[in-house]
Every structure is written in C-alpha cells, then in structure tokens.
Amino acid sequence: MSSIHGIINLNKPQGMTSFRVVARVRKLSGERKVGHSGTLDPETTGVLPILLGRATRLARFLVESPKVYRARIEFGRATTTYDASGTTTGRGDPSSLTLEQIESAINSFCGPIEQIPPMYSAIKHRGRPLYHLARAGIEVPRQPRMVTIYRLDLLDWQSPILSIEVECSKGTYIRSLAHDLGQLLGCGAHLEGLVRLQTGIFHIDKSISLTELEDVFEHGYWETFVHPLDSVLSHLAAIVVDAAGEDAVVHGRPLALADGQDAAHGEQRRAYSSDGRFLALLRFNSQNGSWRPEKVFV
Structure with missing residues (x-):
C-alpha cells in the first residue's frame, strides 16, 4: 500500500485509549506517520480525527478548533477523577434541585471562564503528568485556565441525571464542568458519560467506526473515508501560483504575488498549483511583500 496522506473522521469506541486507536489505524493502513487531533478519555466515545502521513503536520488546526460534546452529569456524588471511575469524595442530596436552579447554574458557565483542570489529566507539573501524581495519592495546586463555553444547552433533566450539549474552546474539561456544577449547586456531581459530537469540520453523523474502518481497509476501499x-x-483564503511560483514553493523560497498584497502581516493562505493541486501553507510578510512557504505538502 502506498503512503496515505489525509484525515479519517473516526468514531472512537468506548474502552480504548486514543493511543491504542492510533496504533490500530497505523497497523491497518501501513502508514508510519499516524496521529490524532486531541485525546479522548478511554470511556469517552465520539469524533477522534485520525491524521495520516503529511496530515500530521496540520494537527494544530484541529486541536485549536471548537469542540461539541453531549454529556450526562450525575448529581449527588463527587469523585477524585470527576467522572464515574473515581473514588467518592463527597455525597449530597440532589432531590430538591429544580429545573430553574439548574438552568441558572449552567448559564453562569457560558462565555469565557476560568477552569481548574482535574488532577487526573495529562497536564504536566514539573515535567510529570498530573495523573501520575494523582495515582500516587499526591495532589498539587493547579493554575486556572481560561476557556470559552460558546454554547451550553440543557437537553434533559431526570433527577439525578442532567443531559447537556456543550460547544467549547480547546482545553475545556467537561469533567471539570460537571464537578464545578455540582459544587455550585451544593450536592456534588460527576461526569457519567460523554460523547464528542464534533471537532472542527468533522461531525459524528459522518464518522466511521473502528470496526467499519477495519472492514474498508480489508476490502481496499479506504480512500472513500480519507479526507484531503x-x-x-x-x-483560509486560497492563492493559485504559476509554474515558477510552484517551483519556489516546493523549494521553500519566498515569492512575491500580485494576488494577496492586501493581506495582513502574518496572514496564512493555502497555495495551489494551476492544475488544482494543494501545495503548501503560506504566510505573508508585509515588510517585504512576500509569501513564505510555512508548510509544504508536496
């Protein structure tokens, strides 16, 4: 099988780490360079874009894109991990919670907020992932991080389970959101279930399961599921270059283009050949009016 360069919109199964999913796709595809665009916890399912070949160089565009999740939060029990797998740290009675109280609470988390990440996370403290410290029974102070909740919709409330849909910025921990809601409402809470519905342009409705992916690789029609x-x-806006411009791009040389001189300093654009092939990602330097190839894909 020749090298594969593109992105697979994979629906991650429950019970697998993102690392194991990548290893499985690497074996199926035969492509050495395989990565993903943002870790999902083992028990979380949903959209996990898999990057193959040269697409691994575009990971940051997906990592930085907004995410959409559907979450189930159980009130009445707080845990060490902020999800159902953790040890209970506190209990409360959610039976008196009203829909109005819950709506008011979730609305208070909309917009830019400071969020403290859970101890059971991959964030590093002095070079060590926090979850290593947590497993050793060590808790350290964590600095709040600015994240943005663009949208938080209440889907259903059947005490003690709250179902919500969240659109948020990169770096948002839905486990922390569940925990913080429980703290605010005074009865404790943890994340009972989570599905990632969307990452950037990739939606769960058009994803492929790992089982289906195994089948398409076995039968040789995997190209259908690899996004360019x-x-x-x-x-990003696009620029078309002529043969001389293509040669400059391929060899990493800056080029001056009549098209695009109105760009802002540092602006990025896609570069295509005259026959429509995607060549590179360019960045504009307003000081000398040139476009520098930042990432070349041919």
Missing part, C-alpha cells in the same frame, strides 16, 4: 489535507484549512 486541505479540508481542515477551508477557513
């Missing part, structure tokens, strides 16, 4: 490299760059 430039699909995650559609928010």
